[in-house]
Amino acid sequence: MRDTADPELACPISPVVDIVFSRWTTPILWVLHQFGRQRFVELERRITAITPKVLTQRLRQLERDGLITRTYHAEVPPRVEYEISELGLSLAPLFANLADWATASLDKVEQARAAYDAQKRPARSL
Amino acid sequence: MRDTADPELACPISPVVDIVFSRWTTPILWVLHQFGRQRFVELERRITAITPKVLTQRLRQLERDGLITRTYHAEVPPRVEYEISELGLSLAPLFANLADWATASLDKVEQARAAYDAQKRPARSL
DNA sequence: CAGGATCCTACACGATACTG
DNA sequence: CAGTATCGTGTAGGATCCTG
Secondary structure (H helix, E strand, O other): OOOOOOHHHHOOOHHHHHHHOOOOHHHHHHHHHHHOOEEHHHHHHHOOOOOHHHHHHHHHHHHHOOOEEEEEEOOOOOEEEEEEOHHHHOOHHHHHHHHHHHHHHHHHHHHHHHHHHHHHOOOOOO | OOOOOOHHHHOOOHHHHHHHOOOOHHHHHHHHHHHOOEEHHHHHHHOOOOOHHHHHHHHHHHHHOOOEEEEEEOOOOOEEEEEEOHHHHOOHHHHHHHHHHHHHHHHHHHHHHHHHHHHHOOOOOO
């Protein structure tokens, strides 16, 4: 987790960013929203390249922040299910706006990068 | 900068998050939006606790991504001014939504945290 | 299955110089 | 003023092994 100390002094939305947009949280919330309630392994399989340790950490964080719920079934083998909470669901329109912005502007960012790189490094390979 | 490799496989908004919500970017964009075009030192003074090195890095990144513009005046002493670009400005409604969510839900997050901590650690000091 | 415990490493960031 | 360069470090995250 980021140290949450100072950036917020200059910016009222920094606290939200720390909660909602720290690493791996958007993929987790996204697949939870897309595929509904599911188990640890399913999340692990859908979010490629995340390690179980980190997945656990992020799930704990999201649970603590009230964005998801964790349900433990004391069976053999044990079964744990994760689901978006009401609070987590309230982020949906925000995510939709973000997706819209992505659609509209991501290629502009790419163009800006290309232009910048072309200007700043006229003839270098790497 | 985050390594931008894998999370996006599971989540279409991950690329946007890397661009817009990486560390210090929201404070920078925020004060640029609030106070308009300004110089390096002004940014440094308003965003408390950021070091010049990191501020430079983030400004370069934002410039490369086309979210801000950098204007260099070859004077003595030199003067450099930063300003939000049109593309950066297009994030304004998004940020407003985020601020709204913060107002509505930040205390719920706090409550969730308190409840979680109370339940998980019934009697520990640290 | 769902993780906890350990060990290790990379890199983001801080601190401190120094320049055009 | 507006940065770069260099060095040192904390910690998030990866890899591996182990358990209820």
